[in-house]
Amino acid sequence: MNYRSLKENALRYLVSMRKGDGGEFKFSEDNPPTLIASGVAGMFGGFLGYIPTCDEKKRRAWAEYIKSFQNEEGWFEDADIDDQHRLAWYGRDRALFHRTRHALCALDALGDRPRRRLKMTEQWLGAGRMRTWLDTLDLSDYWYASNMMMDVFLLLAHEHRFHQTRGVADALGELLDFCDENTDPKTGYHDRGRSDVRNAMAGAMHLYPVYFLCNRTPLYPEAVVETTLGLQQEDGLFGYETGTGGEDCLDYDGILILANFSFLAPRSRERIKQSLDKCQRAIMVCANNDGGFSPHRRNETYNFGTNLTLVEPGKSSLWATYGRLLAIALAGKVLDPSDDTFVPGNHMMEVWDGGRGTTQKYFNLGRHPTS
DSSP, rough: OOOHHHHHHHHHHHHHHTTTTOOOOOOOOOOTBBBHHHHHHHHHHHHHGGGSOOOOHHHHHHHHHHHHOTTSOOOBGGGSSTTTTTTOOOOHHHHHHHHHHHHHHHHHHHHHOOOOOGGGGGGGSTTHHHHHHTTTTTTGGGGHHHHHHHHHHHHHHHHHHHHTTTTTTHHHHHHHHHHHHTTOTTOOSSSOOOOOHHHHHHHHHHHHHHHHTTTTOOOOOOHHHHHHHHHEEEEEEEESSSOOOOOOOHHHHHHHHHHHHHOOOGGGGGHHHHHHHHHEEEEGGBOOSSSSSSSSSSSSOSSSBGGGOOBBBTOOOOHHHHHHHHHHHHHHHHTTOOOSSSSOOOOOOOOOOTTTOSSSOOOOOOOOOOO
């Protein structure tokens, strides 16, 4: 795998999605600039080492553009998530979490911070309040629910980091206790066995980085590995279909789990390496000449939840390019650990821990014995 060439091509694609010298980016070639695109670009730019190459004026303009979308409660939003633009499956609550997560990660990569405190985090502070909120979530669509669970961690961790907000550790302890209580021993995923197993895998992936960052070991790591390996399709990818280029998120999810769990399930390490190698190579079917990657190879329009993030079949998008390169990089950390082309770990979406304790710990919430 020619990592250097992939990185150079991705940088070319990222720059092509920038509009002028400000903070506006397009999600894909045919989209208008949106907050989510600028947020993804910030995360991607940090991963590729692009941000340090921008002069201070460009970095400041980028950060100020993102910060201009924060509301009084602390959420980040733009017209992209208004009712007329959101697709039917994409709730406003999920959209607010999604935009705020990407904005915070991008600002961190840019060396900046939000203008306002995250007031909405107060709803999860205090004995039992996190658990009350968690009980409202639908575990039968764990992919959807766990996105917000992961984002709650990110929001609370931000308040703890910059404002030493009291009660954050207790709230996050309740979050991980909830995950442990709902972990299905057969799969190792935290959906109580209610979701379709591929959906549950994508959902559980969102919470495993939280475990690592809180110095806590996920339950049943061998079951996690066996279940995840069993979801790999004949083409080497993790999508619902085989032979159609997989799916940007699902392929990234499967690789993140296997790469990190390769140290928690040493008996399966060789099989994991074979799986990662196969998936890493298969991802290249989605590489495009513009330096980016497509979400899949089906004759199907892709979306990120809104009309303003629609991507025509076969075309590249910022998220697909970032997600696919991150998957390639995480696989590379197991397959070729001496290579330093990509350095994941700028934020929780890039957690590279491998059960070895190498990730910076945000909290010390204890390790549960594994089965």
